[in-house]
Amino acid sequence: MITFASFPAPPEFDAYLGTKHYEDNDMEVDLNEDDYEPSGRKLTSPGEVLTSSHAFMRGHGTFVENEEVIASVTGTIERVNKLISVRAIRTRYNAEVGDLVVGRITEVQPRRWKVDANSRQDAVLMLSSVNLPGGVQRRKVESDELQMRTFFEEGDLLVAEVQAFFADGAMSLHTRSLKYGKLRNGQLVSIPPVLIRRLKSHFLSLPCGVDLILGLNGYIWISKLTKANEQEGEEGFDAEAVYSSRNDDINEATRAAVSRVTNIIRVLAAHFVPLTDTVLLDAYEWVIEQEGDIKDILSPEVGEALVTAISAQR
Amino acid sequence: MSALISISKAEKSYIQSALEATPPLREDGRSLYDFRSVLLATGVAPLANGSARLNIGKSPEEGGGGTEVLAATKLEVETVDGADAVDGGRIVCTVACSPAAYPHLSPNALDDLQHDYTTTLHQVISHPSLHPKNLGILRGKKAWLLNLDLVVLSDAGNVYDALFMAARAAMWDTKVPATRAVQYTAKGGNAKKPADEIEKMETEGDAPSGFDTRQIPSATDFDLPDYWDEGEVLSGRDMWPLCVTLNIHSSAYFLDASLKEEAAAPLKLIVAFAFPSTSPPRVQAVRLLGPGDVPHTRLKSLVSEAGKYAQEMYNALEVKLRDEDFRRNQKARNRFAQR
Numbered sequence: 001m002i003t004f005a006s007f008p009a010p011p012e013f014d015a016y017l018g019t020k021h022y023e024d025n026d027m028e029v030d031l032n033e034d035d036y037e038p039s040g041r042k043l044t045s046p047g048e049v050l051t052s053s054h055a056f057m058r059g060h061g062t063f064v065e066n067e068e069v070i071a072s073v074t075g076t077i078e079r080v081n082k083l084i085s086v087r088a089i090r091t092r093y094n095a096e097v098g099d100l101v102v103g104r105i106t107e108v109q110p111r112r113w114k115v116d117a118n119s120r121q122d123a124v125l126m127l128s129s130v131n132l133p134g135g136v137q138r139r140k141v142e143s144d145e146l147q148m149r150t151f152f153e154e155g156d157l158l159v160a161e162v163q164a165f166f167a168d169g170a171m172s173l174h175t176r177s178l179k180y181g182k183l184r185n186g187q188l189v190s191i192p193p194v195l196i197r198r199l200k201s202h203f204l205s206l207p208c209g210v211d212l213i214l215g216l217n218g219y220i221w222i223s224k225l226t227k228a229n230e231q232e233g234e235e236g237f238d239a240e241a242v243y244s245s246r247n248d249d250i251n252e253a254t255r256a257a258v259s260r261v262t263n264i265i266r267v268l269a270a271h272f273v274p275l276t277d278t279v280l281l282d283a284y285e286w287v288i289e290q291e292g293d294i295k296d297i298l299s300p301e302v303g304e305a306l307v308t309a310i311s312a313q314r
Numbered sequence: 315m316s317a318l319i320s321i322s323k324a325e326k327s328y329i330q331s332a333l334e335a336t337p338p339l340r341e342d343g344r345s346l347y348d349f350r351s352v353l354l355a356t357g358v359a360p361l362a363n364g365s366a367r368l369n370i371g372k373s374p375e376e377g378g379g380g381t382e383v384l385a386a387t388k389l390e391v392e393t394v395d396g397a398d399a400v401d402g403g404r405i406v407c408t409v410a411c412s413p414a415a416y417p418h419l420s421p422n423a424l425d426d427l428q429h430d431y432t433t434t435l436h437q438v439i440s441h442p443s444l445h446p447k448n449l450g451i452l453r454g455k456k457a458w459l460l461n462l463d464l465v466v467l468s469d470a471g472n473v474y475d476a477l478f479m480a481a482r483a484a485m486w487d488t489k490v491p492a493t494r495a496v497q498y499t500a501k502g503g504n505a506k507k508p509a510d511e512i513e514k515m516e517t518e519g520d521a522p523s524g525f526d527t528r529q530i531p532s533a534t535d536f537d538l539p540d541y542w543d544e545g546e547v548l549s550g551r552d553m554w555p556l557c558v559t560l561n562i563h564s565s566a567y568f569l570d571a572s573l574k575e576e577a578a579a580p581l582k583l584i585v586a587f588a589f590p591s592t593s594p595p596r597v598q599a600v601r602l603l604g605p606g607d608v609p610h611t612r613l614k615s616l617v618s619e620a621g622k623y624a625q626e627m628y629n630a631l632e633v634k635l636r637d638e639d640f641r642r643n644q645k646a647r648n649r650f651a652q653r
Contacts (some may be wrong), residue, residue: 270375
């Protein structure tokens with residue numbers, strides 16, 4: 001089945017209405033007052049005049065022209081003392097130490113892996129920051145360097161934590177916990193990083209038999225539920241299981257649930273709804289109530305209804 | 315051609331086993347023969363003779379994503395003097411891939427990819443069996459060169475189908491300016507004569523020999539009678555081919571693969587069909603890409619299956635193209651009424 005639709009119509013552009021925004025330029029006045037609090041609601045547009053460069057310094061996302069600080073991206077204004085910066089909405093992932101990320105190996109190098117983590121540069125995973133078979137405290141030997149591809153090879157997905165930053169700004173990852181490591185039994189969906197809220201835990205289990213890993217870099221891993229007793233314990237570190245690329249048997253219902261969750265996340269991301277565990281649960285329940293087909297979730301009408309229902313509940 | 319993205323073994327086997335399951339399920343819940351939603355607009359490039367923009371797989375709310383292709387045709391006058399130019403006009407297709415669509419490819423790999431797409435498209439679309447009749451201007455002297463340029467702006471899988479659909483929409487949209495032949499004569503001091511007067515002028519001079527059966531064109535140049543008129547549509551515009559990509563995995567096949575699915579099932583059969591108005595779809599080209607093989611006996615049934623989907627695609631596209639024509643004419647009329 002194939003159907004054709006039209007591109008959404010661009011907002012009607014009238015050259016004579018385009019100059020209107022000079023009138024509501026009260027932001028400049030606000031910023032010059034000392035008690036200005038960035039509300040976070042106001043979005044800048046590129047080229048918008050924020051304030052005078054005499055009173056304020058330009059930060060990220062701004063530039064100075066004609067002694068005025070001007071936004072260069074769409075985003076929210078942030079002010080620290082006299083420093084004005086704009087945090088962009090559509091941007092690559094800006095890592096912070098301790099963040100949980102999902103990444104994909106792009107390259108195997110001497111004693112390190114390069115990992116694509118939706119950041120400006122590839123992240124680095126050192127051989128010394130992964131758990132190796134034969135005990136956590138084991139020293140790395142030369143034979144480990146020679147068989148790095150048995151742990152992670154190109155294209156492999158992994159979940160890791162941001163450990164530190166290098167001088168050039170690239171992030172260093174580690175997987176030295178039994179929660180982290182190679183991913184299997186599921187599929188990846190990618191959304192803008194700004195939509196991932198920081199949560200108490202980024203490992204979610206939905207009651208429909210689906211495990212979710214919300215990487216703060218916008219990569220989300222959706223997989224079959226791992227039972228608690230099957231999770232490897234500290235003493236039972238099993239290299240076979242941790243670095244295995246073989247999927248378990250996955251039944252039809254689980255696959256359907258994984259696809260359904262994938263589509264829900266895509267729809268929410270398309271409507272720019274920030275993702276949290278409660279939002280996902282509500283959305284999943286709503287979709288189940290509708291009893292529609294999985295692929296229908298992606299249709300514009302159902303997506304619209306879903307987002308309306310979600311925002312009505314909160 | 316290798317897969318454009320690398321996926322892990324676990325992802326690959328997850329996709330493959332889901333395709334083998336009964337009933338088969340794909341990552342976004344589609345059945346094997348479903349397409350993602352296709353967005354199409356024609357007449358997007360004001361300076362082109364015909365243009366189209368096509369996106370497979372983007373939802374209307376989203377800012378980006380999907381496979382996006384922009385196609386535009388531009389007509390150019392060529393003097394037929396033995397170089398590349400051909401009497402009766404010719405068509406040249408070029409496909410360019412934006413580096414933004416393939417950030418992981420090196421410039422050389424990108425060139426190779428563009429070349430692959432260009433060759434396939436050019437060979438199918440400029441085939442003599444599809445040549446439009448109204449690309450000639452003056453027999454033996456001038457002809458139109460139709461440049462069909464396509465840009466792949468982003469790739470989310472199934473580029474071949476997108477390219478052919480966009481190419482068809484752009485060609486469908488193409489208008490050829492009306493031309494009028496002129497000739498220069500010394501007599502009477504009248505330098506320009508419209509085409510319909512040419513014959514009269516000649517009979518006034520010495521009578522042509524009865525043995526001379528060659529048709530010697532006397533017109534030497536042409537002009538555009540109406541500068542503001544966009545012209546007539548390219549003849550045979552219903553014929554332009556569409557292609558269907560069958561992604562083959564073991565005994566099953568599926569349509570409209572996403573990038574990940576292409577990586578998991580790299581063998582694909584591309585069949586291009588033309589649509590003569592009187593007869594059933596005609597196979598214009600068949601390509602088998604990727605590792606693996608298909609037994610000859612199976613190929614025949616696959617091609618006939620592809621024909622079925624091509625016909626569906628043709629019908630849906632035809633409705634959409636007529637809609638687009640209507641929408642644009644309506645808009646032009648409204649704008650005119652507002653003045």
